[in-house]
Amino acid sequence: GAVVSQHPSWVICKSGTSVKIECRSLDFQATTMFWYRQFPKQSLMLMATSNEGSKATYEQGVEKDKFLINHASLTLSTLTVTSAHPEDSSFYICSAKSAGRTEAFFGQGTRLTVV
């Protein structure tokens, strides 16, 4: 149990375009989902927390208009990188928790390259 699936695994896009990344909890209801960003050889940095049906809470320094997060159902959250630029290239990872679990489980990550 506790499987989180992230799609796509990798994506290349042109500067100025938008990219959507999906995060799904396959076998549990994710009341809370989290989005992280990881640069090469660095740790994971929390970008935002989303609860189903409400607006995401962004960490300090994260542009909410650039990184749009939607948590429309108990099994799906999406991160849209709008007007992507090369500096947005990174590894994005989602995680999910349910109200009945204390552990967080992670998706396999999405490697975004903006050219």
Next chain:
Amino acid sequence: GIQVEQSPPDLILQEGANSTLRCNFSDSVNNLQWFHQNPWGQLINLFYIPSGTKQNGRLSATTVATERYSLLYISSSQTTDSGVYFCAVERGTDKLIFGTGTRLQVFP
């Protein structure tokens, strides 16, 4: 905010060796997890261990919450143990804050 430091930052071992990874955190926590990030980036849950000791095969972990540290022990290491090991803590909220990581390389 809470600071989470891991040591050593890098570790190189030969197959069969044992190792201890450390995670220090600057404030009390209500959740602590250990993860292994494989070379493809996937984070694999190893332990949920806010306090006490747990074992799973060749891996074991101990958290001493009162002294604000946790240890991950890897015995008889294998090449498949290579990757980055992270501890992550949660304090009063649902948010997991990740440590600085330990990069482990195991050679045959």
